[in-house]
Amino acid sequence: MYSASDLRKGLKISIDGEPYIITDFSFSKPGKGQALYRCRIRNMITGNASDRTYRSNDKFEKAPLEERTMQFLYEQGGEYHFMDNKTYEQIALNEEQMGDTTSFLMDNMDVEVLLFSDRPIGVTPPTFVELTVTKADPWVKGDTSGSDTKPVTVETGFVLQVPPFIEEGEKIQIDTRTGEYVTRVKS
Amino acid sequence: MVSARTLRQRAALFQAIRTFFTDRGYLEVDTPVRIPAPAPEAYIEPEPAGDWFLQTSPELCMKRLLAAGIPQIFQLCKCFRRHERGGRHLPEFTMLEWYQAKADYSDLMAECEQLLPFVATQLGYGDEVVTERGLVSLAGPWQRLTVAEAFDRFGSMPLADALAGDCFDEVLVRDIEPQLGVGTPAFLCDYPASLGSLARLKPDNPAVAERFELYVGGVELANGFSELSDAVEQRRRFESEQRLIGALGRTPAPMPESFLAELPAMGGAAGIALGVDRLLMLLLGANSIDQVVPFTPESLS
Numbered sequence: 001m002y003s004a005s006d007l008r009k010g011l012k013i014s015i016d017g018e019p020y021i022i023t024d025f026s027f028s029k030p031g032k033g034q035a036l037y038r039c040r041i042r043n044m045i046t047g048n049a050s051d052r053t054y055r056s057n058d059k060f061e062k063a064p065l066e067e068r069t070m071q072f073l074y075e076q077g078g079e080y081h082f083m084d085n086k087t088y089e090q091i092a093l094n095e096e097q098m099g100d101t102t103s104f105l106m107d108n109m110d111v112e113v114l115l116f117s118d119r120p121i122g123v124t125p126p127t128f129v130e131l132t133v134t135k136a137d138p139w140v141k142g143d144t145s146g147s148d149t150k151p152v153t154v155e156t157g158f159v160l161q162v163p164p165f166i167e168e169g170e171k172i173q174i175d176t177r178t179g180e181y182v183t184r185v186k187s
Numbered sequence: 188m189v190s191a192r193t194l195r196q197r198a199a200l201f202q203a204i205r206t207f208f209t210d211r212g213y214l215e216v217d218t219p220v221r222i223p224a225p226a227p228e229a230y231i232e233p234e235p236a237g238d239w240f241l242q243t244s245p246e247l248c249m250k251r252l253l254a255a256g257i258p259q260i261f262q263l264c265k266c267f268r269r270h271e272r273g274g275r276h277l278p279e280f281t282m283l284e285w286y287q288a289k290a291d292y293s294d295l296m297a298e299c300e301q302l303l304p305f306v307a308t309q310l311g312y313g314d315e316v317v318t319e320r321g322l323v324s325l326a327g328p329w330q331r332l333t334v335a336e337a338f339d340r341f342g343s344m345p346l347a348d349a350l351a352g353d354c355f356d357e358v359l360v361r362d363i364e365p366q367l368g369v370g371t372p373a374f375l376c377d378y379p380a381s382l383g384s385l386a387r388l389k390p391d392n393p394a395v396a397e398r399f400e401l402y403v404g405g406v407e408l409a410n411g412f413s414e415l416s417d418a419v420e421q422r423r424r425f426e427s428e429q430r431l432i433g434a435l436g437r438t439p440a441p442m443p444e445s446f447l448a449e450l451p452a453m454g455g456a457a458g459i460a461l462g463v464d465r466l467l468m469l470l471l472g473a474n475s476i477d478q479v480v481p482f483t484p485e486s487l488s
Binding site: 005026027028029030031032033034035036038053056057 | 230361
């Protein structure tokens with residue numbers, strides 16, 4: 001149980017049975033008036049943001065969240081199936097719950113699955129993944145266009161900007177937090 | 188850690204405040220910080236210090252000095268309020284309070300209009316300050332609007348609805364405060380009588396108290412009022428605040444009996460409290476109170 005004075009940016013609380021994260025927080029108190037705890041909160045399932053103002057006597061439940069390491073098995077009909085490496089328990093997430101993670105997902109990859117009351121609500125891929133370039137325009141020596149990057153497609157279908165010397169069939173490292181190119185992986 | 192320049196400006200501000208009031212015949216006083224009975228106010232929680240408390244404001248002691256016949260006094264001191272911590276709040280902060288016998292709240296507003304440009308000039312600034320809500324010119328006269336007018340103009344509901352719906356503070360903070368003191372400082376005046384526990388009611392309209400708050404760039408800087416000098420009425424209001432404190436689950440501090448006993452001798456007077464850390468924030472263009480004090484409580488442990 002949290003009280004209003006525990007509220008701060010990044011705290012995860014449960015409201016009406018749903019998990020919320022506080023994305024912005026400010027304390028205000030008009031002269032002689034009540035302390036007000038103004039929060040911008042985001043529903044961790046739907047992503048919807050809203051503003052709430054709380055008073056000092058308000059109490060909050062901690063959001064029952066748990067992260068478990070799981071292995072990606074396969075995708076079928078928009079359902080992504082994962083297995084807990086310790087208990088062999090299997091779960092499935094839909095496209096919406098997966099979010100941008102599908103851009104980086106490979107068979108057998110270990111990911112962190114976020115569970116709310118044992119219900120999967122999100123997936124975090126490894127910070128860095130190595131993916132093979134499946135489509136790239138050839139590097140034209142003496143290109144005078146002045147551009148220092150070009151778009152390529154990797155095996156998951158994800159498109160990103162890379163240096164011009166990257167060619168089809170090469171492996172590159174990508175930062176999944178930003179979706180940006182990090183380095184070429186020597187095979 | 189705060190910069191040496193900020194510490195020098197802080198010291199210069201204290202100096203300028205002392206010069207301003209001393210030049211006007213005010214006497215600097217230093218009343219005890221540790222007191223047995225702070226004024227019961229529902230939403231201000233005193234910090235216990237042994238069997239007594241640290242002052243939430245020097246108000247009661249300063250009024251006792253007025254009652255003792257000293258007509259013009261000011262004080263720069265530390266005040267303590269539990270659980271107040273934010274970008275503009277510290278649980279220990281520096282307060283300026285000044286009191287004048289035979290004056291009312293409009294005299295205090297006029298003094299504010301002179302104090303701010305004076306200290307800004309003394310610290311080497313012009314009469315414009317940069318706030319989160321843009322440039323604010325300190326050259327007077329400043330805006331005056333009543334609480335009812337402010338709710339009509341900026342609030343999502345009229346004052347009567349906000350009071351009936353128990354959301355006065357919410358509407359004030361969300362809709363109104365950011366609009367106050369934009370371009371020129373503003374006095375928000377004439378609070379509902381129930382929100383001015385130590386203030387005198389307006390003689391021609393007892394529904395409102397002669398209380399005002401000074402805002403600059405959306406930030407509340409000072410709270411002043413024509414003082415209530417009727418001890419019977421003051422006791423009645425303190426008892427009502429004590430009941431509210433009990434309803435909020437706290438134990439009220441003892442009734443300030445020595446203050447109530449001497450209050451009738453005070454006669455008509457006006458007094459004001461101004462947050463000195465916030466004034467320094469304003470002059471330096473700081474966006475957090477942390478930037479203008481030598482240490483925050485967090486940096487001590």
